Amino acid sequence: MQTKRKSDLVWLNDTWIYKELHPYVHEANKNAGWNFEWNRSESCQFTKYKHNQYYDWHCDSWEKPYEKEGPNKGKIRKLSMTCQLTDGSEYKGGELEFDFRNYDPHMRDESQHLKRAKEILPKGSIIVFPSFVWHRVKPVTAGTRYSLVVWHLGKPFK
Numbered sequence: 705m706q707t708k709r710k711s712d713l714v715w716l717n718d719t720w721i722y723k724e725l726h727p728y729v730h731e732a733n734k735n736a737g738w739n740f741e742w743n744r745s746e747s748c749q750f751t752k753y754k755h756n757q758y759y760d761w762h763c764d765s766w767e768k769p770y771e772k773e774g775p776n777k778g779k780i781r782k783l784s785m786t787c788q789l790t791d792g793s794e795y796k797g798g799e800l801e802f803d804f805r806n807y808d809p810h811m812r813d814e815s816q817h818l819k820r821a822k823e824i825l826p827k828g829s830i831i832v833f834p835s836f837v838w839h840r841v842k843p844v845t846a847g848t849r850y851s852l853v854v855w856h857l858g859k860p861f862k
Contacts, residue, residue: 792825
């Protein structure tokens with residue numbers, strides 16, 4: 705059985721990173737018409753995908769809010785953000801793909817329900833999407849792909 709994920713990562717929480725990224729998340733949330741209420745971000749995940757590394761189909765949110773005591777208690781992931789740190793010309797494979805169906809992606813026709821995020825290939829590109837959307841990073845076949853991922857939290861949807 706293949707593992708769900710194979711990558712290298714570290715966690716960052718430098719204030720300057722949030723100050724740089726939050727305006728883009730707010731703008732995307734508004735421009736997409738989602739208008740999700742959120743008031744907290746989790747630690748930033750700096751991810752390195754080397755040859756044959758990937759992250760299989762998953763979604764970032766769960767039905768239940770965080771239960772552990774702390775600033776995230778009672779909140780859910782509402783918005784996910786990926787910032788491309790490597791130009792798409794510097795690696796092969798590693799495509800970020802989305803499936804907008806609301807069921808397990810393994811039960812659908814990939815040729816009809818798949819969307820590849822080509823917009824995020826240039827270095828510095830940012831993509832923001834609802835955390836309940838299924839997505840994956842395909843295996844890198846050459847070079848190295850670096851990205852920064854941040855999840856934005858708020859009270860559960862009503």
